[in-house]
Amino acid sequence: xxxxxxxxFLSKKNLLCLLIGIISVLLIYQFxxxxxxxxxxxxxxxxxxxxxKDIETYAKAYQNRLERIRKEYPGHPKxxxxxxxxxxxxxxxxxxxxxxxxxxxxxxxxxxxxEAEDELDTQLVEVSKENIAVGITNLxxxxxxxxxxxxxxxxxxxxxxxxxxxxxVIPTGAYVLNDALSGISLMFLLMMILIxxxxxxxxxxxxxxxxxxxxxTLPYGRKTLYLARFGTRFLLxxxxxxxxxxxxxxxxxxxxxxxxxxxxxxxxxxTRTFGFFKTAWSSLMRTDQAVPITHSIGISVGVTxxxxxxxxxxxxxxxxxxxxxxxxxxxxxxxxxSIVTYSLYPKESSAVGGNVLLYFQSGSALHGALGIxxxxxxxxxxxxxxxxxxxxxxxxxxxEL
Numbered sequence: 001x002x003x004x005x006x007x008x009f010l011s012k013k014n015l016l017c018l019l020i021g022i023i024s025v026l027l028i029y030q031f032x033x034x035x036x037x038x039x040x041x042x043x044x045x046x047x048x049x050x051x052x053k054d055i056e057t058y059a060k061a062y063q064n065r066l067e068r069i070r071k072e073y074p075g076h077p078k079x080x081x082x083x084x085x086x087x088x089x090x091x092x093x094x095x096x097x098x099x100x101x102x103x104x105x106x107x108x109x110x111x112x113x114x115e116a117e118d119e120l121d122t123q124l125v126e127v128s129k130e131n132i133a134v135g136i137t138n139l140x141x142x143x144x145x146x147x148x149x150x151x152x153x154x155x156x157x158x159x160x161x162x163x164x165x166x167x168x169v170i171p172t173g174a175y176v177l178n179d180a181l182s183g184i185s186l187m188f189l190l191m192m193i194l195i196x197x198x199x200x201x202x203x204x205x206x207x208x209x210x211x212x213x214x215x216x217t218l219p220y221g222r223k224t225l226y227l228a229r230f231g232t233r234f235l236l237x238x239x240x241x242x243x244x245x246x247x248x249x250x251x252x253x254x255x256x257x258x259x260x261x262x263x264x265x266x267x268x269x270x271t272r273t274f275g276f277f278k279t280a281w282s283s284l285m286r287t288d289q290a291v292p293i294t295h296s297i298g299i300s301v302g303v304t305x306x307x308x309x310x311x312x313x314x315x316x317x318x319x320x321x322x323x324x325x326x327x328x329x330x331x332x333x334x335x336x337x338s339i340v341t342y343s344l345y346p347k348e349s350s351a352v353g354g355n356v357l358l359y360f361q362s363g364s365a366l367h368g369a370l371g372i373x374x375x376x377x378x379x380x381x382x383x384x385x386x387x388x389x390x391x392x393x394x395x396x397x398x399x400e401l
Contacts, residue, residue, distance in 0.1 A: 001220060005232040009198070017197050018240050021190060025248045028186050033171035033179075033252070040167050041106045048100045051138065055096050058137050059089040081132055088123050088139070095120050106166060113166045121150055145285040149265045156263045156290035165262070172259025173252040174293045180245060181300035182363030187248065191241050192336065192360075195308060198237050199315045200329045202229060207323035222396045226320070227389070234312050238305070262293045266366045271299065273373030276354070284368040296366060299374060303362040306381040310356065313388045321395065356384045 066086040102109035140147040180187035206212040269287040
């Protein structure tokens with residue numbers, strides 16, 4: 001029975017899709033990961049240029065404010081705050097100009113870029129300690145949480161006597177694996193498309209070709225036949241994705257190394273909480289922590305495997321109940337487009353964390369953006385999968401085929 005299922009899965013269609021998938025992986029690496037890496041300096045230059053005028057305006061405004069306080073209100077309680085902000089904005093303006101020059105030749109001025117970035121972030125420690133409101137000035141270069149994450153990463157690299165990479169998207173083996181498993185990437189989209197193609201006809205094809213009558217005359221119960229096909233196809237699908245990820249990893253290692261000594265930010269509230277929590281960055285900021293990238297990859301692998309187990313069980317159930325290949329693929333495609341579209345927009349509602357269909361976003365979950373702890377997420381995925389299989393078992397026994 002298992003050998004027959006393996007033979008059916010390894011059809012010309014599925015093997016051709018695997019070959020196309022491997023070729024697509026190489027194209028994604030070259031035209032997505034490598035392209036972003038090479039364009040990173042230009043992206044930084046555009047960012048620096050975009051904020052240059054605002055920085056100069058704020059620097060002058062805070063300097064004028066300090067002079068006015070000293071002149072008109074000597075000894076005012078706000079004097080210290082005004083001095084800090086005037087100094088910080090003045091330094092920001094100078095460093096921003098220097099960074100703009102250095103990012104034109106990042107390889108030559110890598111050390112200067114790293115020092116300037118360090119100084120810009122370090123001087124904000126005083127602003128944070130004094131709890132000075134910065135409003136919409138973008139002084140933290142995005143939110144205060146982003147600033148704290150940069151500080152955490154810098155500290156982690158320093159503790160290991162390593163330099164902080166100035167280019168944040170170096171396509172190393174570890175980086176591409178972490179991104180591929182994050183849930184929102186071209187690589188993950190390709191993986192999900194292949195999962196659908198490999199499994200949408202698992203039962204629908206047999207019902208259309210009337211071969212299901214032969215299958216159910218085998219000396220096994222209906223439940224056993226269903227579970228055997230589901231388990232075999234799940235394992236073979238994972239093997240197919242493993243081959244593709246292996247190709248991606250080896251291609252990246254060959255070009256830029258393993259990257260296993262890199263660090264990323266995860267939120268410990270997300271990794272340790274068995275429950276739901278608020279997704280406001282101000283509350284999550286306190287529990288952000290720099291960890292080895294292998295730690296993030298390991299958690300993402302677990303989340304992805306359980307989500308794929310759930311997804312494949314859902315696809316098999318739809319294929320069995322709809323009994324039509326076209327109807328199955330259309331329904332799955334519409335559902336997938338809806339889910340991906342919905343996930344692109346940030347949500348503050350705690351209901352997001354309770355939506356099992358969104359649990360493919362391991363990257364967002366690790367940063368606390370889904371508002372659900374990883375332990376609970378894994379548990380709910382397992383419960384949802386078992387529930388689907390249970391419903392399928394009841395359906396198989398009660399319904400006429």
